[in-house]
Amino acid sequence: xxxxxxxxxxxxxxxxxxxxxxxxxxxxxxxxxxxxxxxxxxxxxxxxxxxxxxxxxxxxxxxxxxxxxxxxxxxxxxxxxxxxxxxxxxxxxxxxxxxxxxxxxxxxxxxxxxxxxxxxxxxxxxxxxxxxxxxxxxxxxxxxxxxxxxxxxxxxxxxxxxxxxxxxxxxxxxxxxxxxxxxxxxxxxxxxxxxxxxxxxxxxxxxxxxxxxxxxxxxxxxxxxxxxxxxxxxxxxxxxxxxxxxxxxxxxxxxxxxxxxxxxxxxxxxxxxxxxxxxxxxxxxxxxxxxxxxxxxxxxxxxxxxxxxxxxxxxxxxxxxxxxxxxxxxxxxxxxxxxxxxxxxxxxxxxxxxxxxxxxxxxxxxxxxxxxxxxxxxxxxxxxxxxxxxxxxxxxxxxxxxxxxxxxxxxxxxxxxxxxxxxxxxxxxxxxxxxxxxxxxxxxxxxxxxxxxxxxxxxxxxxxxxxxxxxxxxxxxxxxxxxxxxxxxxxxxxxxxxxxxxxxxxxxxxxxxxxx
Amino acid sequence: xxxxxxxxxxxxxxxxxxxxxxxxxxxxxxxxxxxxxxxxxxxxxxxxxxxxxxxxxxxxxxxxxxxxxxxxxxxxxxxxxxxxxxxxxxxxxxxxxxxxxxxxxxxxxxxxxxxxxxxxxxxxxxxxxxxxxxxxxxxxxxxxxxxxxxxxxxxxxxxxxxxxxxxxxxxxxxxxxxxxxxxxxxxxxxxxxxxxxxxxxxxxxxxxxxxxxxxxxxxxxxxxxxxxxxxxxxxxxxxxxxxxxxxxxxxxxxxxxxxxxxxxxxxxxxxxxxxxxxxxxxxxxxxxxxxxxxxxxxxxxxxxxxxxxxxxxxxxxxxxxxxxxxxxxx
Numbered sequence: 001x002x003x004x005x006x007x008x009x010x011x012x013x014x015x016x017x018x019x020x021x022x023x024x025x026x027x028x029x030x031x032x033x034x035x036x037x038x039x040x041x042x043x044x045x046x047x048x049x050x051x052x053x054x055x056x057x058x059x060x061x062x063x064x065x066x067x068x069x070x071x072x073x074x075x076x077x078x079x080x081x082x083x084x085x086x087x088x089x090x091x092x093x094x095x096x097x098x099x100x101x102x103x104x105x106x107x108x109x110x111x112x113x114x115x116x117x118x119x120x121x122x123x124x125x126x127x128x129x130x131x132x133x134x135x136x137x138x139x140x141x142x143x144x145x146x147x148x149x150x151x152x153x154x155x156x157x158x159x160x161x162x163x164x165x166x167x168x169x170x171x172x173x174x175x176x177x178x179x180x181x182x183x184x185x186x187x188x189x190x191x192x193x194x195x196x197x198x199x200x201x202x203x204x205x206x207x208x209x210x211x212x213x214x215x216x217x218x219x220x221x222x223x224x225x226x227x228x229x230x231x232x233x234x235x236x237x238x239x240x241x242x243x244x245x246x247x248x249x250x251x252x253x254x255x256x257x258x259x260x261x262x263x264x265x266x267x268x269x270x271x272x273x274x275x276x277x278x279x280x281x282x283x284x285x286x287x288x289x290x291x292x293x294x295x296x297x298x299x300x301x302x303x304x305x306x307x308x309x310x311x312x313x314x315x316x317x318x319x320x321x322x323x324x325x326x327x328x329x330x331x332x333x334x335x336x337x338x339x340x341x342x343x344x345x346x347x348x349x350x351x352x353x354x355x356x357x358x359x360x361x362x363x364x365x366x367x368x369x370x371x372x373x374x375x376x377x378x379x380x381x382x383x384x385x386x387x388x389x390x391x392x393x394x395x396x397x398x399x400x401x402x403x404x405x406x407x408x409x410x411x412x413x414x415x416x417x418x419x420x421x422x423x424x425x426x427x428x429x430x431x432x433x434x435x436x437x438x439x440x441x442x443x444x445x446x447x448x449x450x451x452x453x454x455x456x457x458x459x460x461x462x463x464x465x466x467x468x469x470x471x472x473x474x475x476x477x478x479x480x481x482x483x484x485x486x487x488x489x490x491x492x493x494x495x496x497x498x499x500x501x502x503x504x505x506x507x508x509x510x511x512x513x514x515x516x
Numbered sequence: 517x518x519x520x521x522x523x524x525x526x527x528x529x530x531x532x533x534x535x536x537x538x539x540x541x542x543x544x545x546x547x548x549x550x551x552x553x554x555x556x557x558x559x560x561x562x563x564x565x566x567x568x569x570x571x572x573x574x575x576x577x578x579x580x581x582x583x584x585x586x587x588x589x590x591x592x593x594x595x596x597x598x599x600x601x602x603x604x605x606x607x608x609x610x611x612x613x614x615x616x617x618x619x620x621x622x623x624x625x626x627x628x629x630x631x632x633x634x635x636x637x638x639x640x641x642x643x644x645x646x647x648x649x650x651x652x653x654x655x656x657x658x659x660x661x662x663x664x665x666x667x668x669x670x671x672x673x674x675x676x677x678x679x680x681x682x683x684x685x686x687x688x689x690x691x692x693x694x695x696x697x698x699x700x701x702x703x704x705x706x707x708x709x710x711x712x713x714x715x716x717x718x719x720x721x722x723x724x725x726x727x728x729x730x731x732x733x734x735x736x737x738x739x740x741x742x743x744x745x746x747x748x749x750x751x752x753x754x755x756x757x758x759x760x761x762x763x764x765x766x767x768x769x770x771x772x773x774x775x776x777x778x779x780x781x782x783x784x785x786x787x788x789x790x791x792x793x794x795x796x797x798x799x800x801x802x803x804x805x806x807x808x809x810x811x812x813x814x815x816x817x818x819x820x821x822x823x824x825x826x827x828x829x830x831x832x833x834x835x836x837x838x839x840x841x842x843x844x845x846x
Contacts, residue, residue, distance in 0.1 A: 032585075042841065096716060100723070107725045108669065108708070127709045202712050205674060209709045210844040222676040225581070226837070228605055316553055372585060478552035480715040483738045483797065485722045 007426075008352075011345030014338045015355030021395060022358040025370020026241070030234040032373055037231030039239075046219040047239060049212070053129065053204065054197035057136035058190040064137065065144035065189070066182070068291040071284035072145070073152040081511075083292065084149070085504045089299050089496075091142045092452030092503055094473050095202045096480075097492045101298030102126065102135055102207070104305065111297065131207035136200065140193040142295060147192075147404060150442060151185035152178075154411050170280075184255060185407050191251035192403045195244055195360045216240055220363045230369075237366040244361030248354055302492055309490030317475055317491060321498065324472040327389060328454040328502060334394035335450035336443065339401035344435070346402060347410050356402035359395040368392075393454040400453075401446035408442050437515050444510010448503040455499045472498070539571045542775045545583065547597040551576040556795035563791070564782050570775055580606055583767075587611070593770040594779055596636070598763040599679040603633050604830040606765070613768040615780050622802050625821040626759050635761035636783045639732040639798040640821060641683050642750035642757055643670065649747075650727050657691060657755045665705035668727035671717045674710045675837055679760070680717075681710070684730055686829055687758035689836045690822045696836060700843030707844075733757060733817060738797045740811050749816075756820030761801070 030036055072084060090098055105111050106126040113123045126134060155177055163173050201217040208214075216236055223233040345352035359367075371388070412435070420430055436443070456473060470478070472495050479488035542564075551557035551574040561572045575592070580602045583590050588611065598606065606612060615634040622628055624638050643660065645653050650668060654660035673681035692699040708726050711717040721729035728751070739748040764783055766776040782788050786807075789800035793812050805813060824832065 099716075100719065103720065103723070103725050109724050202716075205677075205712045206709060206716055210704070210707065211674075211710070211841045212845055218674075218676065226676045226682075226833075228584075314553065369581075369585065376586070376589075474548075477715065478549065478554065480719055481549040482552060482554035483718070483735075483742070484554065485719050488719070 008345050008349065010341035011349070011352045014342050015352055017338075018355045018358050018395065018398070021371065021391075022241075022362045022367060024374060025367045026234060026237055026362065028370040028373040029230055029237070029366050033230035033234055035231055036235040036238065037229055039232065039235055042214070043216075043219050043232070043236060046214045046216050047243075049129075049214060050198060050200075050216045051243065053132055053136070053200070053213075053215070054194045057133055057140065057197040058194040060133065061137050061140040061144045061193050062148075062186055062190050064291075065141055065148050067283070067287040068141070069145050069148035069152060070178075071287040072149055074280075075284050075288070081508075082504075083288075084146075085507055086299075086500075087291065087295050088142045088146060088448075088503060088507075089500055090138050090295050091140065092449065092456055092499055093299070093302075093496065094456040094476070094492075096477070097302055097456075097496065098139065098298065099135065099203060099206050100305075100492075101302040102138060104301035105298045106131075106134065111301070127207060127209035129208065129213060131209065132200075132204050132213055135203045135207050136193075136197050138295065138298065139203070140196060141291065143196075143400075144189045144193060145291070146445060147189040147407070148182070148185055150404070150445070151181045151407060153441075154408055155181055184410065187251040187255040188403050188406060191247055191357075192360075192400065194247055195357065195399065198240065198244060199360070199363065217363055217365070220365055224365055224369075233363075233366055237363040240363055241358075241361045244357065245354060248357055249350075252350060252353065299496070302489075303496055306489035306491070306493030306496075309486045310493060313487060313490050313494065316470070317472070317494065320470045320472045320475040321494070323470065324455055325498070325502075327393065327471065328451045331390050331393040331397070331454040332447050332451040332506070334390060335397040335401050336447055338394065339398045339405065339446065340439075340443070342398070343402045343405035343409055346406055347413060353402070353406070357399045360399040393457055394450070396457075397446075397450035397453045400449050404442045404446050404449070405439060408439055412438050437513070440513035440515075441510045444507050444513065447510065448506035451506055452499045452503040455502060456495065539569060540772050540775060541571045541573050542568070542593050542772060542779060543573050543575060543591050544594040544596055544779070545575050545577070545579045545592040546595075547579060548576045550574075550597045550796075554795075556791055559791050559795060560788060563787055564779060567782070568775060568778055570772070572779075583611065584609065588769050590767060590769060592767050593772055593776045594764065594766055596762075596764040596783075598633065598765065600761060600763070600826065600829065601679055601682050601833070603630070603763065604826050607632060607826075611768055612765045613770075613773075613776075615765065616777060617780060617784055623799070623804065624759075624761065624801055626761075626823045628761075630826075633763040633765050634780060634783065635801040636764050636788070637792045637796055637798040637801055638759060638761040639734045640757035640759055640818060641680065641687055642731065642733040642735070642752070642818075643728045644721065644731045644735045644748055644750050645728045646721075646724075646747050647749045649724075653728075653749075653751050654753075655751075657753045660706075660751075660753075661699055661702040663706065668706060669708035670703075670706050670728040670730070671708050671720050671726035672710055672730040673714055673717050674712055675833075675840060677712045678714060680714050680730055680732075682833065683758050683760050685833065685836045685840055686824050687822060689832050690758065690824055691755050697839040697843050700840055701846060704844050704846070710844075732760070732798065733815065734798050734812070737793075737809075737811050737815055741794065741809065752816050752818050754819065756822040757818040759821050759823040762796075762798070 072080070093101070103110060103126065106124065107113070108123065108125070110126075116123065125131075159177055163177060168176070199217050200215055201221070204213050204215045205218060216239065220233045220236045223229045223236060339356065342352050342356040346356055416434060416438070420426070420434055425434060457471075472491065476488050476491040476495060479485075479491055546557060549555050557574055561574065564572050579595050579597060583592060583595060584605070587609075590611070595612075612632050614631045617634055619628045619630075619634070622635065624635065628635055643654070645668070647653070652667070654663060672684060675681035675685040688699050689696045708720075711720070714731070717726075717729050718731060718735075720726045721731075731750075733750045733752075736746070736748045736750055739745040764780070766773075766780055770776045784802050786803070789803040790807070792798060792800040792803075793809050799808070799812065
C-alpha cells in the first residue's frame with residue numbers, strides 16, 4: 001500500500017498543479033465576473049463550427065497519416081531519418097509563419113495556382129472552411145504520422161517474422177498486427193489533434209475567409225475584448241473544457257492496448273516478404289512523396305522567402321534568439337519532469353490522463369487572465385515573469401508529451417511489469433534501468449516538441465515583456481507590426497532553422513539513447 | 517498555437533523588475549508595437565528621461581484590459597496607445613485623471629474636446645493598393661462596392677480583434693447608415709479573407725496575395741521613405757475617411773502625479789511630436805504642416821473626415837457587428 005502510494009505521489013502532485021492552474025484560473029475569472037453569463041446564438045454557431053472543424057481535421061489527419069506512417073515503416077532509403085524529422089516541421093512552426101507558408105503554396109498567387117494556370121484550370125482558393133481544414137491537416141498530419149509510426153516501430157520484429165514465416169498476406173498482417181496497433185494508437189492521436197483544433201484561433205480566422213469560420217476561442221476573445229463580458233468568456237471556456245473532457249473519455253473508452261508481448265528487442269526492420277510487390281512499393285513511394293510535398297513545400301517557401309533578408313537582420317535579433325533558446329531548453333526540462341510521472345500514472349488512472357490534457361482544453365485567454373487574478377493579491381505578478389513564461393510553455397507541451405508517451409508506456413507495462421516485479425525492480429532503479437531506456441524514443445520526440453513549441457511560442461512572452469526583453473517570435477511580430485515584412489521574413493527563416501535544429505537534435509538524441 | 521492569445525489575455529504579469537534606483541519611476545503602459553525598437557518608445561524614453569530626472573519604464577502589453585483587471589491598485593502612471601474603441605469603457609472606471617492640456621490648437625481634422633484622453637497622433641483609414649499592379653483602383657467607396665467580384669481581392673481585419681477592423685465597421689456605418697448591411701453584402705465577395713490583426717493583413721498585401729488591404733492613408737509614407745518605393749498608394753474616396761487617433765491618459769492613482777503631468781506636457785511638445793511621423797507612421801497631433809517630413813506634407817489626403825463620437829460609436833458597434841456577421845454569413 002505504501003509503495004503504491006509512493007508511486008502515484010509525483011503524478012498526483014503534478015495533476016493537482018495542472019488542475020489548479022486551469023480550473024482555478026477559470027473559477028477566478030467567473031468569480032471576478034460575478035458569475036457565468038448565458039450564451040448567445042452566435043456563440044452556439046461558433047461551438048457548432050468548432051466541433052465540426054476539429055472533428056473533421058482530426059479524422060482526416062489520422063486517415064492520411066496511416067499510409068504515410070506505414071510507408072515510412074516499411075521502406076528504407078537514404079535520408080529517411082532526416083525526412084521523418086523534417087516532416088515534423090509544420091507542427092513546430094509558429095502559426096503565423098506557417099499560414100504564410102501555406103498561402104505561398106496554395107494562395108491566389110501561390111505555386112499551385114501558378115502551375116495550374118497554363119492548363120487553363122480554374123484557380124483554387126484556400127479561403128473558406130476547407131482552407132481551415134487543409135491548414136489543420138498541414139499542422140497535425142506530422143503529429144499523427146509520428147504517433148502512428150511510433151506504434152508501428154513498437155511492434156516487435158519477431159511478430160513480423162512470424163507473420164512472414166506463416167506466409168501471411170497483407171490482409172492477415174493488417175488483421176493480426178496492424179489493426180490492433182492502430183486501435184491502441186489512433187484514439188489518442190485523434191484526440192490530441194481534436195483538442196489542438198478545438199482552440200484554434202488565428203488559423204481559423206485567417207484562412208476561414210470571414211465570420212462564418214468563427215471558433216469558440218474567437219468568441220471568447222470577442223466576449224472579453226469587444227463586449228467586455230467576462231462572465232460569457234468564462235461560460236464559453238467552460239464549454240470548451242466540457243467538450244474536451246467528453247472527447248477524452250470517449251477516446252479512452254475505445255482505446256485498447258495492443259499487447260503484442262515483448263520481443264527480443266531488435267530494431268523493428270521491415271521484413272522483405274511483407275513489403276514486396278510493385279503495387280505496394282508504388283503506393284508507399286506515392287504516399288511518402290505526396291506527404292513530403294504537401295508538408296515541405298510551404299516550409300520551403302517560408303525558408304526561401306526569408307533567406308535573402310538574413311544578413312539584414314537587426315542586431316537585436318541575437319539577444320532575442322539567446323533568450324528564446326534558454327527558455328526553450330528550460331521549459332523542455334520542466335515538461336519532461338511533469339509529463340513522465342503523469343504519463344506513467346495515466347495508463348492506470350484516468351484522473352492523471354485528464355489532468356495531463358487539461359492545459360490543452362482551456363482557453364489561453366481565460367487561463368492567462370485567471371492566473372493574473374489569482375497571483376495579484378499575494379505577489380507582484382511582475383516578479384513571477386520568468387517562471388511564468390517557463391511554466392506556461394511547459395504546461396502547453398505536457399498534453400503532447402503525455403500522449404506521445406502513453407502508448408509506449410502501455411506496451412512497456414504489459415511486457416515488463418511481471419518481469420520487473422519478480423526481480424523486485426522498482427523506484428529509481430526501475431526508472432533508470434527499465435523505464436527511461438525503453439522510453440528513450442518517445443521521450444526524445446516529446447523533448448523536441450516541447451523545445452520547439454517553446455521556441456516558436458509568441459504569446460506568453462508578450463505578456464511578460466517590458467518592451468526590452470524579447471524572444472525571437474516576439475521580435476518577428478514586432479518587425480511585422482512596423483511594416484518591416486522582409487526583415488520579419490528573415491527572422492522567420494532564422495526561427496524556422498533554429499527551431500528545427502533543436503527539435504532534430506533532441507529527437508535524434510532519443511533515438512541514440514534507445515538501446516534497441 | 518493558442519498561446520499568442522494570451523497577449524490579449526490581459527494577464528500581462530509583466531517583467532518590470534522594480535528598479536532599485538533612487539530616481540522616481542514613471543510607469544507607462546503601452547502596446548507592444550509602441551515599445552519595440554522600431555516604435556516611438558525608445559526615443560520617447562530617452563527624451564523624457566533627459567528632462568524629468570526620473571526613470572521611465574514601459575510595460576508592454578494589452579493596456580486597458582490590464583488596467584481594468586488591476587483596478588485602483590494598478591502600477592500604471594500613464595496609459596498610452598489607447599484607441600477610441602475603449603475610451604467609453606475606460607472613462608467609466610473613473611481611474612483616469614484629466615490631462616489639463618490645451619487641445620484647441622491641435623493639428624487634427626477633428627476638433628478635440630475630451631478632457632481626459634489626449635490624442636498624440638492620428639491617421640485615417642484607407643484601402644492601400646499597389647498602383648503598378650492594380651490598374652483600375654476604386655475612385656470612391658461606392659465604386660469599391662459596385663465593382664465586379666473579381667475586380668480585386670481585399671483583405672480586411674476582424675472588428676472583434678482589431679482596431680482597424682472595428683474602425684472600418686464604423687466607417688461603413690457612418691457612410692451607409694441603415695444601408696450598411698447591404699454595403700457589406702456588396703463588399704463581401706471581394707473580401708479575400710479577414711485576419712485577426714493588421715500585421716497579417718498587411719503582410720498578405722505586400723506578399724502580393726491580396727490586391728488591396730485595409731490600412732491607413734499614412735501607410736504609403738513608410739514605403740516611400742524607408743524603401744524608396746512609391747508604388748503603394750492609398751485610394752482616396754470622396755465619401756470621406758474614418759479618423760483614427762491614438763490616445764494617452766494619466767491615472768488618478770499615480771504616485772507621481774507631477775511627473776505624470778509633466779509627461780502629458782511632453783506628449784504635446786515639439787520634440788515628442790517631431791518623432792511621431794517616422795516612428796509611428798502617422799500624423800502628429802500637434803505639429804504645423806510645414807514641419808512634417810516632406811513625404812507627409814505631400815501625401816494625398818481625403819477632403820472629408822468622418823468620425824463618430826464616443827457615445828455614438830459605443831451605441832452603434834454592437835448592431836454594426838451583427839450586420840457585418842449577417843452579411844458575411846450569406
